[in-house]
Amino acid sequence: MKNNTNKMITSRDVDFAQWYTDICKVADLVDYSSVKGSMIIRPYGYAIWENIVAILDKKFKETGHVNVQMPMFIPESLLNVEKNHVAGFAPEGAWVTHGGSEELEERMIVRPTSEVLFCEHYKKIIKSYRDLPLLYNQWCTIVRWEKETRPFLRSREILWQEGHTMHATKEEAMEETLRMLNVYRDVQENYLALPVITGKKTEKEKFAGAEATYTLEAMMYDGIALQNGTSHYFGQGFAKAFGIQFLNKENKLETPYQTSWGVTTRMIGAIIMTHGDDHGLVLPPQIAPVKVCIIPIGEVNESVDKITNELKNNDITFIVDDTDKSPGFKFAEAEVKGYPIRIEVGKRDLEKGFVTLVRRDTLEKIKVNIDDVLDKVQELLVDIQNNMFNRARARRDSMIYNADNYDEFKNIAASKPGFIIGKWCGDVACENKIKEDTTFKSRCLIDEEVSGKCVCCGKEARYVLYWGKQY
Amino acid sequence: MKNNTNKMITSRDVDFAQWYTDICKVADLVDYSSVKGSMIIRPYGYAIWENIVAILDKKFKETGHVNVQMPMFIPESLLNVEKNHVAGFAPEGAWVTHGGSEELEERMIVRPTSEVLFCEHYKKIIKSYRDLPLLYNQWCTIVRWEKETRPFLRSREILWQEGHTMHATKEEAMEETLRMLNVYRDVQENYLALPVITGKKTEKEKFAGAEATYTLEAMMYDGIALQNGTSHYFGQGFAKAFGIQFLNKENKLETPYQTSWGVTTRMIGAIIMTHGDDHGLVLPPQIAPVKVCIIPIGEVNESVDKITNELKNNDITFIVDDTDKSPGFKFAEAEVKGYPIRIEVGKRDLEKGFVTLVRRDTLEKIKVNIDDVLDKVQELLVDIQNNMFNRARARRDSMIYNADNYDEFKNIAASKPGFIIGKWCGDVACENKIKEDTTFKSRCLIDEEVSGKCVCCGKEARYVLYWGKQY
Numbered sequence: 001m002k003n004n005t006n007k008m009i010t011s012r013d014v015d016f017a018q019w020y021t022d023i024c025k026v027a028d029l030v031d032y033s034s035v036k037g038s039m040i041i042r043p044y045g046y047a048i049w050e051n052i053v054a055i056l057d058k059k060f061k062e063t064g065h066v067n068v069q070m071p072m073f074i075p076e077s078l079l080n081v082e083k084n085h086v087a088g089f090a091p092e093g094a095w096v097t098h099g100g101s102e103e104l105e106e107r108m109i110v111r112p113t114s115e116v117l118f119c120e121h122y123k124k125i126i127k128s129y130r131d132l133p134l135l136y137n138q139w140c141t142i143v144r145w146e147k148e149t150r151p152f153l154r155s156r157e158i159l160w161q162e163g164h165t166m167h168a169t170k171e172e173a174m175e176e177t178l179r180m181l182n183v184y185r186d187v188q189e190n191y192l193a194l195p196v197i198t199g200k201k202t203e204k205e206k207f208a209g210a211e212a213t214y215t216l217e218a219m220m221y222d223g224i225a226l227q228n229g230t231s232h233y234f235g236q237g238f239a240k241a242f243g244i245q246f247l248n249k250e251n252k253l254e255t256p257y258q259t260s261w262g263v264t265t266r267m268i269g270a271i272i273m274t275h276g277d278d279h280g281l282v283l284p285p286q287i288a289p290v291k292v293c294i295i296p297i298g299e300v301n302e303s304v305d306k307i308t309n310e311l312k313n314n315d316i317t318f319i320v321d322d323t324d325k326s327p328g329f330k331f332a333e334a335e336v337k338g339y340p341i342r343i344e345v346g347k348r349d350l351e352k353g354f355v356t357l358v359r360r361d362t363l364e365k366i367k368v369n370i371d372d373v374l375d376k377v378q379e380l381l382v383d384i385q386n387n388m389f390n391r392a393r394a395r396r397d398s399m400i401y402n403a404d405n406y407d408e409f410k411n412i413a414a415s416k417p418g419f420i421i422g423k424w425c426g427d428v429a430c431e432n433k434i435k436e437d438t439t440f441k442s443r444c445l446i447d448e449e450v451s452g453k454c455v456c457c458g459k460e461a462r463y464v465l466y467w468g469k470q471y
Numbered sequence: 472m473k474n475n476t477n478k479m480i481t482s483r484d485v486d487f488a489q490w491y492t493d494i495c496k497v498a499d500l501v502d503y504s505s506v507k508g509s510m511i512i513r514p515y516g517y518a519i520w521e522n523i524v525a526i527l528d529k530k531f532k533e534t535g536h537v538n539v540q541m542p543m544f545i546p547e548s549l550l551n552v553e554k555n556h557v558a559g560f561a562p563e564g565a566w567v568t569h570g571g572s573e574e575l576e577e578r579m580i581v582r583p584t585s586e587v588l589f590c591e592h593y594k595k596i597i598k599s600y601r602d603l604p605l606l607y608n609q610w611c612t613i614v615r616w617e618k619e620t621r622p623f624l625r626s627r628e629i630l631w632q633e634g635h636t637m638h639a640t641k642e643e644a645m646e647e648t649l650r651m652l653n654v655y656r657d658v659q660e661n662y663l664a665l666p667v668i669t670g671k672k673t674e675k676e677k678f679a680g681a682e683a684t685y686t687l688e689a690m691m692y693d694g695i696a697l698q699n700g701t702s703h704y705f706g707q708g709f710a711k712a713f714g715i716q717f718l719n720k721e722n723k724l725e726t727p728y729q730t731s732w733g734v735t736t737r738m739i740g741a742i743i744m745t746h747g748d749d750h751g752l753v754l755p756p757q758i759a760p761v762k763v764c765i766i767p768i769g770e771v772n773e774s775v776d777k778i779t780n781e782l783k784n785n786d787i788t789f790i791v792d793d794t795d796k797s798p799g800f801k802f803a804e805a806e807v808k809g810y811p812i813r814i815e816v817g818k819r820d821l822e823k824g825f826v827t828l829v830r831r832d833t834l835e836k837i838k839v840n841i842d843d844v845l846d847k848v849q850e851l852l853v854d855i856q857n858n859m860f861n862r863a864r865a866r867r868d869s870m871i872y873n874a875d876n877y878d879e880f881k882n883i884a885a886s887k888p889g890f891i892i893g894k895w896c897g898d899v900a901c902e903n904k905i906k907e908d909t910t911f912k913s914r915c916l917i918d919e920e921v922s923g924k925c926v927c928c929g930k931e932a933r934y935v936l937y938w939g940k941q942y
Contacts, residue, residue: 033542034548034549035549035588038542039542040540040542042539043538043539049540066514066518068513069517069520070504071506072628073506073565077505092571096566096568097569098566099564100563100616110581117506121504121511141543143543145571
């Protein structure tokens with residue numbers, strides 16, 4: 001893997017937004033092009049995505065899902081079938097109006113999401129209860145014509161997966177909605193080392209066309225929330241709009257219940273903004289394309305070969321940086337790239353019987369006998385993964401505050417980055433007021449049917465929520 | 472996996488085109504939607520694609536390539552940079568003219584291929600000989616606004632990969648062009664069981680913007696050629712148009728040499744049209760999503776469990792069809808789906824100590840002792856794979872004819888489906904005349920600098936070519 005020079009990274013405590021952009025560029029994750037609002041995902045960034053895709057795809061298949069591929073265009077009339085849905089997506093569509101030199105009879109939107117395409121197909125293939133559940137997933141690119149874009153976080157083109165399932169009963173559909181939310185939580189916590197809060201969105205914040213939207217909310221280093229995936233329960237809304245019906249066991253026509261769920265390349269943004277530091281990217285071992293970077297100092301081929309053979313035999317990915325750059329430069333570069341472990345193999349160290357392992361999460365240096373390298377690497381990879389998760393969770397938890405009244409709420413919102421736990425009456429007017437006054441939006445419900453007072457209006461509360469600023 | 476009813480398949484000898492469409496539908500490979508010219512790739516069809524992708528991706532990585540993701544849109548001005556290229560692709564473009572409610576300042580084509588995007592990026596990241604070779608690949612969907620479409624063969628949206636590489640020397644670039652042609656050949660012959668003829672395209676048939684195009688030509692059951700992949704040598708054409716330069720070891724500026732290469736879901740069409748028969752699809756074991764279909768007849772759970780455990784432990788994919796359909800119906804369905812082996816596990820057969828294996832390629836029935844099933848399955852999977860390739864090659868070879876003069880050529884072209892080997896003077900007028908008179912197009916060059924007479928005009932020949940009708 002070729003690296004560019006180790007350019008300047010703005011400190012994350014000085015300018016977090018600039019720090020983020022610097023990391024994306026300097027770690028060779030993305031580049032820009034003349035296609036405004038879209039990004040090029042470079043090999044190192046794409047390799048992270050490939051690793052995430054492999055983990056998710058395996059879990060989708062283990063839970064009975066199969067992959068399909070729908071068209072990337074949606075005729076306007078098809079998008080119009082479900083009214084809430086079209087209202088949510090048409091205003092941010094990329095519209096194809098010409099094929100070759102001819103104007104199309106009907107313009108088409110480049111898919112912003114594919115509910116209507118799946119529904120049209122489901123209407124054809126669902127006939128009986130025997131056809132249910134239908135557990136489909138699609139890996140593809142979607143387009144949303146965002147005005148302001150940032151790599152991974154908000155881009156006109158987004159790589160994602162979208163699950164779309166149909167069920168005979170409401171219970172099964174709700175079970176699926178929560179099952180996939182938990183698959184996402186498992187992957188984000190145990191592989192991406194991202195602690196997430198999961199819960200239901202308010203009516204105002206739910207997906208256009210859904211009955212209920214469940215979300216995974218991660219907190220970034222700067223205390224701002226990143227919605228890192230959603231799982232929707234649709235009820236029968238789309239199914240009725242599309243006239244999808246099936247014959248049940250009693251040979252009577254029924255309307256099925258639907259879900260959809262998706263995560264995107266945005267997760268890479270969350271990894272950067274949760275784990276990265278002023279030295280660069282910090283990647284969780286489970287999804288790092290390169291787990292170990294070996295830096296030879298002097299004539300140490302034999303020892304490097306010994307180490308690389310051991311790593312190879314144990315399926316631990318690695319690179320050897322044997323370029324003519326200085327060791328110091330190589331160390332910095334390994335840190336920029338966020339390789340979980342670097343191994344400095346020096347001639348003089350070897351004479352004393354050791355090599356130096358540096359773990360990226362803490363930058364701790366560990367002297368290890370050459371014969372113990374493999375064991376130590378395996379131990380560290382597990383330890384780094386756990387430490388990254390625990391550290392992120394502890395940091396997040398330290399930035400969650402309780403507010404009992406509006407003064408407290410506004411005070412915390414103005415002075416402390418993070419989430420606020422606050423009760424709410426359920427009136428969208430309060431939700432809107434809080435947003436207007438503090439820029440905090442409802443993240444998700446913690447609990448329903450609670451007692452106490454709404455943090456905004458002081459009337460009887462019905463819910464407890466997380467509130468926070470959002471990316 | 473759920474199957475629909477076993478619908479009628481037109482005989483391939485009665486109406487090959489209808490047979491093909493029937494297979495695509497009845498084997499649940501594709502479906503249509505209101506998106507004209509695009510197809511839905513259903514789970515069974517997509518699983519075949521996933522298997523092909525996994526094989527190719529592994530081979531690309533083994534040969535040093537990395538994956539990237541470029542934008543899916545190309546601004547018109549960027550497409551215009553290479554003149555031959557834009558002339559080839561603009562007329563069949565899908566054009567995005569509006570983002571949200573606003574008309575774009577510059578319209579964008581949905582990528583028909585991504586040379587210009589890669590070149591724009593390469594101009595930014597290639598600085599020195601140390602940056603070369605650059606070996607990039609992209610998996611994505613491309614769009615070409617075809618008027619007449621057929622599933623897998625010619626579709627407005629095509630799933631494919633496109634390799635784009637840059638090299639310091641002409642020799643290295645040419646080596647890469649041929650290396651990837653051979654990777655394609657390896658995969659098509661040894662995994663898809665498709666015998667292919669490889670060679671150079673004529674000037675008239677080469678890719679828009681390439682110096683040389685190499686092709687893989689497969690012959691379908693009806694004797695018609697399917698171009699099943701291409702590998703292009705670009706020389707410095709694009710690099711010069713984009714001003715891409717690198718500092719060589721002597722610190723002098725040079726222009727690099729470029730290749731691109733691609734294969735598409737069209738390969739699935741080739742598999743169908745090479746191996747399929749009147750009973751349905753026939754899938755090579757190497758890429759079959761389901762290698763074994765087990766059909767229990769009567770109360771045979773214990774034996775079925777024994778077999779499925781053995782298959783599971785040996786990573787052989789299988790399904791058990793324990794639906795309430797009749798055995799005869801299930802046999803037919805297994806044949807439609809092209810599972811390489813079906814195992815009929817019958818109660819009465821078991822009492823006599825055997826189960827029946829049916830190989831899909833020959834429909835031969837083989838009685839096997841229940842204890843020998845795993846061995847026989849493993850043996851058959853290898854044998855079926857080999858037999859499918861050998862049978863297809865023998866059939867193809869029997870349909871290749873030599874023509875020494877134009878009467879012979881026209882005679883064969885009019886009466887015998889297949890390829891014709893014929894010499895050619897190199898004049899595009901003859902190439903055009905042959906196409907006009909016979910609908911045969913040049914497939915690829917076998918040899919250059921030959922002696923003899925042009926099969927069309929009778930003048931001195933310079934090349935020997937394969938000629939054939941094409942999909």
